[in-house]
Structure formats: C-alpha cells, structure tokens
Amino acid sequence: MRRRIGGALFRRPALRGFSLLSPPVLAFAVVYIAALVALFVSAFWTVDPFTSLTVHSWTLDNFRQLWSEPTYRHVAIRTVSIAAAVTITDAIIAFPFAYFMARLASPHMRAILFVLVLLPLWASYLARVYSWRLILNSNGLLNWTLDQLGLPAANIAYTNTAMWIVFSYIWLPFMILPVYASLERIPHSYIEASRDLGAKGGRTLRSVILPLALPGIVAGSIFTFSLTLGDYITPVLVGGASSQFIGNVVYDSVNQSSNLPFAAAFAVVPLAVMGVYLLIARRVGAFEAL
Amino acid sequence: MRKPMWALLSVLAVVLAFPAAGVTKQHGGTLNMIAWEGYTQPQWVKPFTKKTGCVVHQKYGGSSDEMVTLMRSGGGGQYDLVSASGDASLRLIFGKDVQAVDPSKIPDFKNFSRVFQSPPNNTVDGKHYGISLQWGPNTLLYNTKKVKPAPTSWSALYDAKYKGKVTIPDNPIQIADAALYLMKTKPSLGIKDPYELNKTQFDAATSLLKKQKPLIKKYWALASDEIDLFKNGDAVIGASWPYQTNTLVAAKAPVKDVVPREGATGWLDTWMVSAKTKNLDCAYKWLAWISTPTVQAQQAIYFGETPVNSKACAIMDKLSKGSCAQYHANAPLRYFKQIHFWKTPIADCGNGQKNCMDYTKWQQAWTQLKG
Numbered sequence: 001m002r003r004r005i006g007g008a009l010f011r012r013p014a015l016r017g018f019s020l021l022s023p024p025v026l027a028f029a030v031v032y033i034a035a036l037v038a039l040f041v042s043a044f045w046t047v048d049p050f051t052s053l054t055v056h057s058w059t060l061d062n063f064r065q066l067w068s069e070p071t072y073r074h075v076a077i078r079t080v081s082i083a084a085a086v087t088i089t090d091a092i093i094a095f096p097f098a099y100f101m102a103r104l105a106s107p108h109m110r111a112i113l114f115v116l117v118l119l120p121l122w123a124s125y126l127a128r129v130y131s132w133r134l135i136l137n138s139n140g141l142l143n144w145t146l147d148q149l150g151l152p153a154a155n156i157a158y159t160n161t162a163m164w165i166v167f168s169y170i171w172l173p174f175m176i177l178p179v180y181a182s183l184e185r186i187p188h189s190y191i192e193a194s195r196d197l198g199a200k201g202g203r204t205l206r207s208v209i210l211p212l213a214l215p216g217i218v219a220g221s222i223f224t225f226s227l228t229l230g231d232y233i234t235p236v237l238v239g240g241a242s243s244q245f246i247g248n249v250v251y252d253s254v255n256q257s258s259n260l261p262f263a264a265a266f267a268v269v270p271l272a273v274m275g276v277y278l279l280i281a282r283r284v285g286a287f288e289a290l
Numbered sequence: 291m292r293k294p295m296w297a298l299l300s301v302l303a304v305v306l307a308f309p310a311a312g313v314t315k316q317h318g319g320t321l322n323m324i325a326w327e328g329y330t331q332p333q334w335v336k337p338f339t340k341k342t343g344c345v346v347h348q349k350y351g352g353s354s355d356e357m358v359t360l361m362r363s364g365g366g367g368q369y370d371l372v373s374a375s376g377d378a379s380l381r382l383i384f385g386k387d388v389q390a391v392d393p394s395k396i397p398d399f400k401n402f403s404r405v406f407q408s409p410p411n412n413t414v415d416g417k418h419y420g421i422s423l424q425w426g427p428n429t430l431l432y433n434t435k436k437v438k439p440a441p442t443s444w445s446a447l448y449d450a451k452y453k454g455k456v457t458i459p460d461n462p463i464q465i466a467d468a469a470l471y472l473m474k475t476k477p478s479l480g481i482k483d484p485y486e487l488n489k490t491q492f493d494a495a496t497s498l499l500k501k502q503k504p505l506i507k508k509y510w511a512l513a514s515d516e517i518d519l520f521k522n523g524d525a526v527i528g529a530s531w532p533y534q535t536n537t538l539v540a541a542k543a544p545v546k547d548v549v550p551r552e553g554a555t556g557w558l559d560t561w562m563v564s565a566k567t568k569n570l571d572c573a574y575k576w577l578a579w580i581s582t583p584t585v586q587a588q589q590a591i592y593f594g595e596t597p598v599n600s601k602a603c604a605i606m607d608k609l610s611k612g613s614c615a616q617y618h619a620n621a622p623l624r625y626f627k628q629i630h631f632w633k634t635p636i637a638d639c640g641n642g643q644k645n646c647m648d649y650t651k652w653q654q655a656w657t658q659l660k661g
Contacts, residue, residue, distance in 0.1 A: 155454070236511055237515075258358070
C-alpha cells in the first residue's frame with residue numbers, strides 16, 4: 001500500500017506538489033480567508049440592545065451609522081492621517097540611514113548598525129511606549145533638557161503629536177530594512193555610468209538612486225502604514241483627550257457594548273484603505289522589494 | 291513505521307485522558323469567578339479552599355462592560371460568580387445572567403449596614419440578586435501645591451483655571467458625575483437621580499462634558515495612568531478613587547482627596563451567582579466566607595475600599611491602625627446618603643416613566659464625546 005502511494009507520487013509531480021502544499025494552503029484558507037469572510041459577513045448583522053445577542057438579519061445599518069455619524073469619520077480620518085504622517089517621517093529618516101548602511105559603511109560598521117536597528121525590536125513594545133511617556137511628560141526628560149537650555153517647556157505629552165513621535169520611533173526598523181535591501185541591490189556600475197554621463201551627486205540621487213529605491217520605500221511604507229493603522233495601544237497610553245483610533249472604537253464596541261457587528265463594520269474601513277494602498281503599491285513595483 | 295506511530299498515539303491518548311479524568315473528579319468543588327483584580331487574593335482564597343474544599347479559578351475583568359460580556363460569552367455558564375459593580379449588576383439581572391440568592395444562608399448578612407442589605411443595584415422587587423461586598427466613593431483628587439485654595443466643589447473640574455491639567459475616568463458612567471453636579475447646581479433641570487436622566491437632562495450633562503473637554507489632559511483608562519499623570523505633573527486635579535490617593539500618598543506625592551459638597555458617585559460591588567452555575571453549594575460557601583468580618587477587613591485594607599459588614603471595623607484597626615476611620619467603615623448614615631452608588635442606566639425612570647436614556651445611549655454619547 002505504502003509502496004503504491006509512493007509510486008503514484010513519483011510518477012505524478014503535480015500530485016506531489018498538491019499533497020505537499022495542500023496542508024498549508026488549507027490552513028491559510030481556514031484561518032485567514034475564513035476569518036476575513038466571517039468579519040465581512042458579520043458587519044451586516046446587528047445586535048439586540050437589551051440582550052446583546054447578535055441578530056442574524058441583513059442590514060446596512062452599521063455602515064449607515066459609520067457614514068452619518070461625524071465622530072466615526074473623524075476617527076477614521078485621524079487614524080489614516082497619522083498613519084500617513086508616520087510613514088512619511090519614517091521614509092525621510094530611514095533613507096539616509098539605509099543609504100549609509102548599504103553604500104558607505106564598512107562591513108564591520110554595517111553589522112553594528114544592523115544590530116542597532118534591530119535592538120529595539122527585542123524589547124517589549126509596551127516598555128518602549130512607556131519609556132516615551134517618561135521622556136515626554138511635564139516633568140520628563142524633554143522638558144528638563146529644554147529647561148537646562150533656557151527654552152520654554154514643550155507640552156506634547158498626551159497629544160496627537162506624541163502619538164506621531166512614538167509611532168515613528170516604533171515602526172522605523174520596518175522602514176529601514178526594505179529600503180536598505182533595495183539600495184544594496186543597485187549595481188555600482190549604474191552610479192558610475194551616471195557620473196560618466198556628467199551627472200552630479202544630486203542628479204544621480206534623483207534620477208538613478210531614488211527611482212531604484214522607490215520600491216523599497218513603498219514596501220517599507222506598507223509596514224509602517226498598516227501597523228499604525230491597526231494599532232490601538234499607543235493611543236491609549238500616550239494619546240490625549242481626542243486621540244481615538246479606529247482600533248480603539250473597535251475595541252470599545254466589542255468590550256463595552258458587545259457590539260461585534262459594528263466593530264466588524266468599522267474594521268472593514270482600514271481593510272479597504274489597505275486594499276487601495278496595496279493596489280497602488282503594486283503599480284510602483286513594491287512587491288519585488290519585499 | 292506504522293506500529294510505533296500507533297503506539298505513540300495511544301500513549302498520547304492515555305496521557306491526555308488522565309488530567310481530564312482528574313478534572314471530572316474535582317468538578318463538584320470548582321468555582322470559576324470573574325473578579326476585579328485584587329478581589330481574589332490568596333490571603334483569603336487559600337483558607338477558603340482549605341476549609342471548604344472548593345477550588346477557586348479566577349479571571350480578572352478589566353471593566354464592568356467586559357465583565358458583562360464575559361458572563362454572557364458562550365451562552366453563559368462558563369463562570370459561576372462575578373464581582374459586579376453597580377453599573378453592571380442591573381444589566382446582569384435583567385439579562386437573566388444571574389440568579390436570586392437567599393440571604394438567610396449568609397450568617398453575616400445581618401451584620402451589614404442596612405443600606406447595603408438591599409441596595410437598588412442588586413435588589414429588584416425584594417429579591418436579592420447577590421450579596422453586597424465592598425464600596426467606595428469616587429473622589430475629587432487634587433495636587434495640594436498647585437490647587438489653592440483646596441476645592442470643595444466639583445466645579446473645580448469645569449474651571450478653565452486648570453485647563454490642560456484635568457483628568458477624568460474614561461468610562462460612560464462618568465456622565466452621572468456631570469449629572470450629579472447639575473442636580474445640585476441647576477435645580478431647574480429637575481434631576482432626581484444621576485442615573486435616571488430623560489433626554490433634556492441627559493443632553494445637559496453631555497454638553498457640560500463637551501464644554502469640559504478642552505480642559506482635559508487625558509481620559510484615564512487605568513488607575514495607574516492617573517497615578518502617572520499626577521506624579522509627573524501632567525494633571526493637578528481629577529476624578530479618582532481612594533486607591534489612587536493611597537498609592538500617591540504612599541509615594542510622597544502632594545495630593546489629597548475630598549468628597550465635594552455636592553456629594554459623589556460611588557461604586558458598590560456585589561458577588562453575583564450565575565444563573566447556570568453547577569456549583570451552587572460552593573457559591574453559597576464563598577458568599578458566606580467573603581462576608582465574614584476578617585475577610586471583609588483584609589480585602590478592605592488590601593484594595594483600599596470600605597467593607598459592608600459593620601463588624602469588620604475592629605479587625606481593620608487591628609490589621610492597620612486607623613484604617614477603619616480612614617475608609618469610613620464606621621461612618622454614620624449621613625455619609626452614605628451623599629454617595630450615589632453606580633447603577634446601570636435603563637429606560638425605566640423609576641417614576642413610572644419609560645423615557646430615560648439607557649446605557650447604550652450613554653455609551654454612544656461617551657464615544658462621541660471622546661471623538
């Protein structure tokens with residue numbers, strides 16, 4: 001019996017491939033796709049306000065509420081804008097850093113820089129957010145330093161600015177690594193060719209390096225953008241009085257109101273935003289640099 | 291290859307079956323509880339298990355809303371007991387998630403102050419849905435160096451003088467604090483109970499909170515957040531629990547708390563028994579145990595709240611000198627009268643009218659307030 005199966009597998013490579021791949025594909029379908037479908041379907045249900053039980057009848061009420069209630073629009077716009085601001089900030093910081101790592105640093109230096117980039121990822125996310133709270137708060141490191149320099153205190157603890165800073169810090173490694181990978185792949189001969197044709201540094205950067213690094217930047221931006229878009233812990237810890245993210249409203253709908261359908265409906269929003277973003281990213285060729 | 295595989299599987303099956311058998315054996319004596327963190331300390335849970343043989347498994351609830359959700363998860367029956375606060379208890383009673391209990395089976399019930407034997411947040415139509423546990427006021431906390439003169443009214447929280455230095459809890463029930471303030475300062479609104487608000491009264495309370503929002507540094511979600519805010523000077527005044535005051539005072543922070551002249555809201559927690567419990571016997575044993583003066587005193591001091599058993603006072607002083615007076619465990623009835631205990635807002639206004647804003651409306655208003 002065993003031999004016969006072995007023989008069949010040997011003769012038909014397609015069958016071999018199928019039997020090898022089907023378990024992970026099946027797991028992917030069940031865990032990933034099914035969860036997404038369940039999310040999407042339940043977004044069209046509602047909850048009985050008295051018993052908190054889900055009512056399985058089709059309705060667009062959740063989406064109507066999302067659209068007509070300005071609060072949710074504000075929350076969605078805030079989330080997307082901060083995610084965009086974080087992405088741009090990270091791209092601006094990451095590019096020169098990655099450029100130095102990929103093209104200028106000695107192999108030894110590069111190894112050290114790699115460790116430095118990855119080091120924060122080994123510490124707990126929460127510990128890093130809390131440490132920012134220590135830096136930013138009224139009696140914190142930042143204001144102490146400003147005070148020593150004779151400058152007025154900065155009141156950025158518990159504001160959206162604080163969220164922007166903390167997010168930019170936390171997701172920076174996810175931008176540096178893909179940008180580094182794309183910069184490292186640029187053959188040195190291209191830059192020499194550019195120089196031979198009379199281009200100065202700035203022109204080479206604009207016309208040769210940046211276009212070739214763009215897929216890497218876009219790939220990194222997928223990480224920084226989607227990670228910020230889905231976060232809900234940083235807004236609770238360092239956000240202020242008006243700092244709710246989509247994730248916070250989703251969390252509250254589940255935990256306060258047991259309103260899973262509404263949470264699902266709101267969770268579709270970042271999904272849609274990411275979908276559009278990924279389509280654009282594919283146009284730019286970001287997936288070749290992942 | 292096949293044979294060892296089967297052998298391995300059968301060994302696995304036996305190994306897996308054993309603990310399962312163990313669980314079934316002990317099943318008669320297990321209590322699954324949803325509790326506030328600090329409510330099921332080994333200090334009083336261990337002696338309970340030793341005395342009764344009932345094993346306690348607890349899950350900490352992060353908020354009243356989460357506790358209600360947990361009690362209902364999986365069709366109920368996963369948990370036997372819940373330490374519900376007043377803003378959750380009526381939801382559990384009307385949702386038929388908990389059952390009525392017989393106080394005559396709790397020997398210490400007769401030692402409870404009268405107000406805590408049948409409070410409206412756990413007693414409906416004369417039926418007791420659980421046994422009161424501990425209570426505390428929601429106080430006005432302030433930095434003694436930055437806030438002068440010492441505040442005596444909740445109006446300090448709405449005062450532009452402290453702009454950007456105010457913090458209040460991130461909790462829909464906070465609307466009741468605004469309503470309580472309006473009840474005393476705007477009698478024309480006719481608010482009788484801060485938890486029973488008609489549309490006009492409710493809108494007045496939420497618009498007061500909207501006006502307060504520019505003054506707010508942060509709506510705190512965790513007690514530790516508020517402690518941080520006060521320690522670091524990001525907030526100088528706010529709504530609080532005695533727990534934060536005690537922690538801050540212990541850390542030598544210059545803070546004080548007060549029950550302002552308008553009175554205060556407060557919480558009263560109740561151990562409630564699931565309607566679907568399989569361990570009613572153990573549940574009653576737990577209710578009796580947690581009501582005894584010693585355990586009441588231990589919990590009061592551990593958590594910083596006030597026991598409902600009036601006999602706990604003497605033991606509290608023995609455990610920690612002056613703690614009975616510190617937590618008002620011996621306070622006169624007059625003191626309770628100014629505390630409006632949390633209860634779930636429902637459509638029934640209690641005066642025959644059914645046009646009050648229910649808790650769903652409170653939650654929506656709160657989400658919109660935070661924006």
